[in-house]
Amino acid sequence: MEASIAKPTNYLNATHGAASWFFTRDHKRIALLYLFSVSAFFLMGGIFATLIRLELLTPAGDFVSSETYNKFFTMHGVMMVFFFLIPSIPATLGNFLVPMMIGAKDLAFPRINLLSWYIYIAGGLFALTAMVSGGVDTGWTFYVPYSTAVSNTHVVMTGLGIFIAGFSSILTGFNFIVTIHTMRAPGMTWMRLPLFIWAHYAASLIMIMGTPVIAVTLLMVVLERALGFGLFDPSRGGDPVLYQHLFWFYSHPAVYIMVLPGMGVISELISGFTRKPVFGYSFVAVSSLGIAFVGFLVWGHHLFTSSQSIYAGLIFSFLSYLVAIPSAIKVFNWTATLYRGSVAWDSPMLYALGFIGLFTIGGLTGLFLSAIGLDLHMHDGYFVVAHFHYVMVGGTLLAYLGGLHFWWPKMTGKLYYEPFARVSAVIVFVGFNLTFFPQFILGYMGMPRRYHQYPDIAGWQVLNVLSSAGASILALGVILPAIYLTYSWFKGPDAGPNPWGVKGLEWETASPPPTANFDVTPIVTQPAYAYSNEDAHV
Amino acid sequence: MSDTTAVAAHGVPDDHGAHHPRLQHHFDTLDQQLYASTFGMWVFLVTEVLFFGGLFMAYIVYRIWYPEMFVHASSHLNITLGAINTAVLIGSSLTMAYAVNSAQRGASPKEQVFWLLSTMGLGSVFLGIKVIEYADKFKHHLVPGPNFHFEDPAYQATAQIYYSLYFALTGLHATHMIVGIVIMAVIVRMAAKGNFDAKWYTPVEIMGLYWHFVDLVWIFLFPLLYLIGGAH
Amino acid sequence: MSAHVVGNRFTYFLVFLALMVGTVVTVWVAEIHLGWLNLPVALAIAVTKAMLVILFFMHLKDHPKLIKVTFGAAFFFFAILVAHTLSDYLSRETRGMPTYPASGLISNQ
Numbered sequence: 001m002e003a004s005i006a007k008p009t010n011y012l013n014a015t016h017g018a019a020s021w022f023f024t025r026d027h028k029r030i031a032l033l034y035l036f037s038v039s040a041f042f043l044m045g046g047i048f049a050t051l052i053r054l055e056l057l058t059p060a061g062d063f064v065s066s067e068t069y070n071k072f073f074t075m076h077g078v079m080m081v082f083f084f085l086i087p088s089i090p091a092t093l094g095n096f097l098v099p100m101m102i103g104a105k106d107l108a109f110p111r112i113n114l115l116s117w118y119i120y121i122a123g124g125l126f127a128l129t130a131m132v133s134g135g136v137d138t139g140w141t142f143y144v145p146y147s148t149a150v151s152n153t154h155v156v157m158t159g160l161g162i163f164i165a166g167f168s169s170i171l172t173g174f175n176f177i178v179t180i181h182t183m184r185a186p187g188m189t190w191m192r193l194p195l196f197i198w199a200h201y202a203a204s205l206i207m208i209m210g211t212p213v214i215a216v217t218l219l220m221v222v223l224e225r226a227l228g229f230g231l232f233d234p235s236r237g238g239d240p241v242l243y244q245h246l247f248w249f250y251s252h253p254a255v256y257i258m259v260l261p262g263m264g265v266i267s268e269l270i271s272g273f274t275r276k277p278v279f280g281y282s283f284v285a286v287s288s289l290g291i292a293f294v295g296f297l298v299w300g301h302h303l304f305t306s307s308q309s310i311y312a313g314l315i316f317s318f319l320s321y322l323v324a325i326p327s328a329i330k331v332f333n334w335t336a337t338l339y340r341g342s343v344a345w346d347s348p349m350l351y352a353l354g355f356i357g358l359f360t361i362g363g364l365t366g367l368f369l370s371a372i373g374l375d376l377h378m379h380d381g382y383f384v385v386a387h388f389h390y391v392m393v394g395g396t397l398l399a400y401l402g403g404l405h406f407w408w409p410k411m412t413g414k415l416y417y418e419p420f421a422r423v424s425a426v427i428v429f430v431g432f433n434l435t436f437f438p439q440f441i442l443g444y445m446g447m448p449r450r451y452h453q454y455p456d457i458a459g460w461q462v463l464n465v466l467s468s469a470g471a472s473i474l475a476l477g478v479i480l481p482a483i484y485l486t487y488s489w490f491k492g493p494d495a496g497p498n499p500w501g502v503k504g505l506e507w508e509t510a511s512p513p514p515t516a517n518f519d520v521t522p523i524v525t526q527p528a529y530a531y532s533n534e535d536a537h538v
Numbered sequence: 539m540s541d542t543t544a545v546a547a548h549g550v551p552d553d554h555g556a557h558h559p560r561l562q563h564h565f566d567t568l569d570q571q572l573y574a575s576t577f578g579m580w581v582f583l584v585t586e587v588l589f590f591g592g593l594f595m596a597y598i599v600y601r602i603w604y605p606e607m608f609v610h611a612s613s614h615l616n617i618t619l620g621a622i623n624t625a626v627l628i629g630s631s632l633t634m635a636y637a638v639n640s641a642q643r644g645a646s647p648k649e650q651v652f653w654l655l656s657t658m659g660l661g662s663v664f665l666g667i668k669v670i671e672y673a674d675k676f677k678h679h680l681v682p683g684p685n686f687h688f689e690d691p692a693y694q695a696t697a698q699i700y701y702s703l704y705f706a707l708t709g710l711h712a713t714h715m716i717v718g719i720v721i722m723a724v725i726v727r728m729a730a731k732g733n734f735d736a737k738w739y740t741p742v743e744i745m746g747l748y749w750h751f752v753d754l755v756w757i758f759l760f761p762l763l764y765l766i767g768g769a770h
Numbered sequence: 771m772s773a774h775v776v777g778n779r780f781t782y783f784l785v786f787l788a789l790m791v792g793t794v795v796t797v798w799v800a801e802i803h804l805g806w807l808n809l810p811v812a813l814a815i816a817v818t819k820a821m822l823v824i825l826f827f828m829h830l831k832d833h834p835k836l837i838k839v840t841f842g843a844a845f846f847f848f849a850i851l852v853a854h855t856l857s858d859y860l861s862r863e864t865r866g867m868p869t870y871p872a873s874g875l876i877s878n879q
Contacts, residue, residue: 099564106564108574174581181836182574183564209847212585216592220706228683229702231596237607237696242599245855246592296850300858312858516563572774580837587844588851595851599859617797624793632786635777635827642776750827757819760793761812765800 010413010512025110026515031096032411033117034087039482041083041124044131046475048076053435053468059461061453069452070137071153077140082162083124085396086254089261090172090207091120093403094200096411098176100506100513101194103185103522108178112171120168126161130154139450141251144232144243148224156226159218166215169257173207176200185505187524194504194528195271195284199264202288206253206260206295214250217243241306248299256295259359259391260288262399263330266352269402270334272502273349274341275536277529280333287326294323304372305379313372320370327363331356342536346500347421351402354429358394362387365440380450383443389436393474401428401481408485409495413512416488420480428477434470438463503529560738572740579744583751586714590755593707597762600699607693609767611700614680616671620764623667624756630660631753638746641729641739650729650742654722657749661719668712681705704763711759714752721745775832785826792819 011028021029051072055063064072095113099106107113130136136158138147147155180201184193221243223229230236232243271278278284300308300316334356343349365387369375378384409415442463447454454460498507509518558568565571601608637653679687682698682705725741728734734742796815800808825831830838 104564108564109578110562110564170585174578174585177581178574178578182570182577208581208585209588209843212587212589213592213851216589216710219710220593220596223702223706229706230682230698231702231706233698235695236698237600237604238699239599239603241858242596242855245858246595249592249851249855296847297854300854303858307862309858309861309863311861312854315854315857521566569774576833577837577840580833580840584840584844587848591848591851594848595855598852599855602856602859617800621793621797625790628786628789628793631789631823631827632782635782636779639777639779639782642774747828750823753827754820754823757823758816761796761800761816765796765808765812767808 008510009514010510011515012413012512014515023114025106025114027095027099027107027110027113028411028513028515028517030110030113030117031092031094034091034095034120037117037121037124038084038088038092041079042088042478045076045079045084046478048072048079049471050475052076053471055452056454056464057461057468059454059456064452066452067137070139070450071135073450074136074139075131078127078136078158078162080392081140081254081258082165083120083127085258085392086165086169087120087172088258088396088400089265089403090176090200090203090257091116091168093265093400093407094172094176094261097407097506098179098197098200099183100509100517101197101504102180102183102188103505103518103524104179104183105516105518105521107175108183109175113175116168116171116175119171120165123161123163123165123168126164127158128161130157130161133157141247142218142221143247144221144224144240145234148221148232156222159222159225163215163218163222166211166218169207170211173204173211176204177208180204185522185524189524191282191285192524192527193285194264195267195278195281195288196261196264198285198288199260199262199267202292203257203260203264205289205292206257209296210250210253210257213246214254217246217250220246241303241308244303244306245299248302249296252299252302253292253295255388255391256291258396259399260291262355262396262403263288263327265399265403265406266334266355267330268504269348269352269406270337271529271531272406272500272504273344273346273352274337275502275531276337276341277527277531278333279336279339280329281528283329284333287329290326291323294319294326298323301370301375304375310372317370317372321367324363324367324370327359331360331363344537345422347418347425348402348406350422350425350429351398351405354425355395355398355402358390358398358429358432362390362392362394365390377446378443380448381443382439382447382449385449386436386439386443389439393436394432397478398428398432401425401478404481404485406500407506408488409499410506410511410513412489412492413495413510414488414492415495415499416485416492420484424477424480424484427473427480431470431473431475431477435467435474436470438466438470442467501535503531503535558737560740568737572738572743575740575744576747579747583747586751586755590707590710593703593710594758597703597707600703604696604699607696608700610690610693611688611697612704612763612766614675614678615704615764616674617764619667619671620760623664624760626660626664626667627753627756630657630664631750633657633660634746634749638739638742641734641742642736644734644736647730647732650734651726654726654729654742658719658722658726661715661722661749665712665715665719668708675701675705707759707763711752711755714755718745718749718752722749775829777826777829781826785822788822789819792822 011026021033024030051064052069055061055069055072061069095107133154136151136153136155138151138153138155142155142159180197220229220231224231224233230238232238232240234240267278267284298316298320300312301320304313365383369378369384369387405416405421442460445457445459447460454464495511497509497511499511500507505522505524508522561568562571565574633653633656637650637657640650640653675681679685680701682702686698686701688694688697722745725745728741792815796812799811799815804811824841830841
């Protein structure tokens with residue numbers, strides 16, 4: 001597919017006008033709609049992070065009041081978890097690539113795909129309305145009875161916003177599952193699927209099984225708060241810990257919704273930039289399902305310090321150790337893929353390597369927290385904060401950025417300026433570690449989270465200042481791609497169909513692809529990542 | 539370099555031959571499309587199981603904690619009305635099954651519309667009885683919240699848990715029924731225009747699956763809410 | 771891989787009758803005081819009725835295995851939610867701690 005003198009028709013220029021975008025059924029356009037929206041929420045979440053780090057520069061609570069600070073970390077969490085991390089990779093890269101990677105023309109239900117975006121926007125509007133009306137201060141976890149009976153902030157509005165956005169997630173997952181089962185091209189057997197697809201399939205299983213539970217739980221909170229129902233009210237015999245069980249039944253698997261697609265991206269990047277098939281393909285594929293399944297069994301590790309029974313705690317602790325195993329399998333297999341690979345150091349690869357290191361640290365520190373004895377000390381402290389930022393930011397965000405760079409030429413038909421990208425990747429890596437590694441130490445030293453002030457104990461302020469300094473570097477690192485990627489869209493040189501020279505059905509068609517993805521339905525005869533020695537980098 | 543997969547002239551081309559007007563462009567055959575739609579509705583029903591499941595979980599915990607309270611609190615529910623509603627809903631499942639069947643056979647629009655309207659009618663009867671029951675609860679101050687008043691002071695506090703579950707579960711169920719009836723009205727219109735035949739009847743099929751699921755939930759709600767501790 | 775399942779109308783009617791019988795039975799049994807057995811019996815009848823609706827009205831017995839596994843998975847994960855949560859509630863030690871009695875009566879209310 002070469003660019004002839006007249007610009008070929010692709011999904012971007014096939015039709016024009018706002019209506020052709022806002023009423024599109026094309027999964028690729030919907031992916032771009034999501035890309036802009038999740039970026040906007042990421043920006044908002046990032047602004048709240050900046051405000052948090054500004055307050056924590058000094059021990060005294062001198063920047064904002066404690067009530068305002070509570071709103072900062074709540075909005076940061078809500079925006080980042082529900083409106084950025086959960087949809088980010090599946091709704092942008094997943095929407096764009098799932099049909100292409102399996103050789104289909106679109107997802108199974110294109111109109112429902114568009115509906116999912118509108119539902120996401122509706123949920124986001126509810127959350128934004130709550131934000132500008134004064135915000136919420138319960139923490140993104142909305143623990144009762146504070147959220148139902150005590151807080152006088154916009155809990156109902158935000159809860160409804162998340163409830164609505166949850167349906168967007170459910171619809172995306174349901175679309176992926178049906179598509180992958182029923183629309184694979186001829187010859188595309190399950191064991192020939194790219195690992196990106198396996199990862200999204202597993203994440204979609206979690207989306208449909210887990211999200212409804214948090215939906216109904218937030219509904220119960222809304223009913224209690226707005227109508228006076230008494231499901232979690234201790235004065236009427238209710239149990240606040242029941243809320244925690246129901247909340248974390250979703251919210252723990254949710255972190256695998258966030259990281260599994262990232263792992264799918266990493267498999268593609270590692271393979272592409274070493275010109276080797278992923279080592280132990282079937283293990284990596286099945287481990288995605290293993291993470292999804294075992295991830296549903298461990299939620300009680302968030303309740304170790306609630307009045308949960310110690311016997312249940314033992315079971316949850318044991319299972320939490322088990323869930324690390326499939327993740328570790330992936331890390332070992334990616335590392336083995338690197339061995340004797342023909343490595344190229346392009347920016348997507350830098351992000352992928354960063355992911356492997358940072359996700360490993362994050363994952364290992366999760367094991368610390370799985371030990372009940374250690375968790376008693378670490379719970380609600382900065383060790384936990386550092387742990388989940390290592391997996392969510394060092395993991396998911398890096399995978400998202402790496403994937404965005406890798407598939408940017410496919411999505412836009414343009415090449416971005418690679419030297420800028422490499423520098424940005426390094427800035428992100430340095431900034432991230434400077435922000436969050438000190439927090440492990442702070443947590444170990446006993447600094448609690450969600451406090452706008454901290455005691456003037458030796459070492460605490462220094463570490464906080466380092467963390468805030470790192471945050472400013474990290475901010476620079478994520479702003480730069482926004483600039484040079486956008487610039488490349490308008491002014492970048494044309495990419496060909498396969499600028500990276502990698503395997504995969506999506507690279508067999510034009511960049512940007514035509515609306516129907518392929519001129520002719522592909523027939524698959526080879527496994528994924530079928531590289532040979534001739535494909536090695538020169 | 540692009541040898542791994544044969545995206546070549548001998549791939550499967552679009553068959554613009556015999557095209558059923560209802561075949562969507564991204565599917566290859568009507569059969570694939572029906573299968574995807576049916577499978578999709580089952581996947582959606584999975585989410586509904588977990589959605590109601592959260593409330594059932596709360597029910598289980600509190601019934602274990604307060605077995606006597608559940609007996610006393612549920613005694614104010616009218617078992618006769620509940621049983622009638624159960625029968626009505628089961629009847630509506632039968633008429634729904636007949637409706638799907640009539641579309642599959644390519645029966646006359648009149649017959650399809652008859653069964654669909656019967657389903658909607660029975661569903662409306664169910665909702666009407668629910669309104670009567672709810673009004674009765676309001677009258678007797680059994681809605682949880684500041685106006686709740688239970689005649690036995692021993693359960694004044696905890697009976698609110700039972701009634702919170704009652705209203706949450708039946709309210710969620712009724713909401714699903716209302717949505718179902720509204721969508722069914724759209725399908726009735728499609729059936730009246732003769733849109734459904736033996737080759738394409740997908741909307742009726744997946745509507746049927748949804749409606750039967752709503753019946754399923756009630757099959758559990760009836761004994762769990764109404765038949766606790768025997769009749770009174 | 772087909773979902774074209776045309777049911778038998780007479781079968782539907784028989785299932786309907788069975789469901790009605792089940793409803794009558796469950797109300798009747800509820801009036802008889804069997805103590806702790808009332809709940810399992812009621813649930814058993816409900817599960818039987820549910821299976822009839824699922825297998826016959828929803829045609830699950832004629833559908834491909836994928837759909838059977840899918841629906842089974844829903845109940846499997848619901849079972850995980852219940853079992854794992856109950857692993858907490860059923861093993862809580864409350865020695866020496868004030869608890870709500872089964873009646874829900876709080877003496878200072």
